[in-house]
Amino acid sequence: MECRMDGRVALITGGSRGLGRAMAETFVRAGAKVAIVARRPEVLEEAVKEMTTATGGIIKGYPGDVGKAEDCQRVVDATVADLGPIDILINNAGTSVRGPFLQQTDEAWQADFDLKVFAHIRLCRLVIPSMQQRRWGRIINILNTGAKAPRAEGAPTQVSRATSMALTKVLANEFARDNILVNALLTGSIVTDQVANRYKREQPGISLEDYIANAGKGIPIGRMGTAQEYANLACFLASEAGSYVTGTAINLDGGACPVV
Numbered sequence: 001m002e003c004r005m006d007g008r009v010a011l012i013t014g015g016s017r018g019l020g021r022a023m024a025e026t027f028v029r030a031g032a033k034v035a036i037v038a039r040r041p042e043v044l045e046e047a048v049k050e051m052t053t054a055t056g057g058i059i060k061g062y063p064g065d066v067g068k069a070e071d072c073q074r075v076v077d078a079t080v081a082d083l084g085p086i087d088i089l090i091n092n093a094g095t096s097v098r099g100p101f102l103q104q105t106d107e108a109w110q111a112d113f114d115l116k117v118f119a120h121i122r123l124c125r126l127v128i129p130s131m132q133q134r135r136w137g138r139i140i141n142i143l144n145t146g147a148k149a150p151r152a153e154g155a156p157t158q159v160s161r162a163t164s165m166a167l168t169k170v171l172a173n174e175f176a177r178d179n180i181l182v183n184a185l186l187t188g189s190i191v192t193d194q195v196a197n198r199y200k201r202e203q204p205g206i207s208l209e210d211y212i213a214n215a216g217k218g219i220p221i222g223r224m225g226t227a228q229e230y231a232n233l234a235c236f237l238a239s240e241a242g243s244y245v246t247g248t249a250i251n252l253d254g255g256a257c258p259v260v
Contacts, residue, residue: 003239006031013037014093016047018192022227028057035079067114072122085130091120092142116160137180138238144187145257172247181246188253190225220255
């Protein structure tokens with residue numbers, strides 16, 4: 001089975017690094033034209049240059065903070081103007097802010113919901129009408145397994161992720177008749193630049209390879225996942241191959257989440 005996206009336009013937020021970048025490159029190789037959004041223009045520009053050289057495909061970069069309504073509107077308008085109507089939306093931008101509940105301020109809660117809930121709401125509201133007109137659309141909300149199995153000191157991020165999981169089901173049920181399929185991918189332990197950054201902060205006295213291997217020992221499959229494995233599943237869901245999958249929240253975590 002080959003997952004193709006020839007002629008499709010995909011918008012990926014948080015697309016300059018990590019999972020977003022892996023999905024962007026995979027989508028381009030599958031034939032899509034891809035727009036990526038990130039907050040740091042210099043990192044975004046470098047990512048676009050490297051991916052264009054590697055794939056020979058069409059990739060555009062748009063600086064912006066999707067936690068702001070005006071930036072959501074701007075990047076959607078720019079994508080449509082440059083590449084055409086958006087067929088695929090990947091809501092990937094996000095951070096992991098968590099800690100003791102009593103220490104989380106209103107400002108921390110608001111910032112988390114702006115980035116991980118309102119960004120999803122606003123971007124979906126902007127792209128769905130055009131998808132309805134063409135009777136084809138794919139939306140994937142990138143969450144984490146804490147949305148299903150929240151832990152102590154998991155707020156605010158696990159609360160905002162759970163909210164977006166509910167949004168995923170609402171949208172899937174409401175727009176299925178328009179052939180707009182909406183799913184969520186729930187991230188477990190995946191090797192990205194965030195792991196490398198954590199390794200640098202902790203300075204554990206072992207190699208990065210051993211650090212990653214140790215981190216994967218407690219996962220049922222015995223290792224951490226790769227960004228490419230993640231992108232492969234996203235590519236399936238965003239292509240015609242996943243044409244009967246909607247309203248699902250799929251754990252991509254090597255079996256670690258206690259909730260199916």
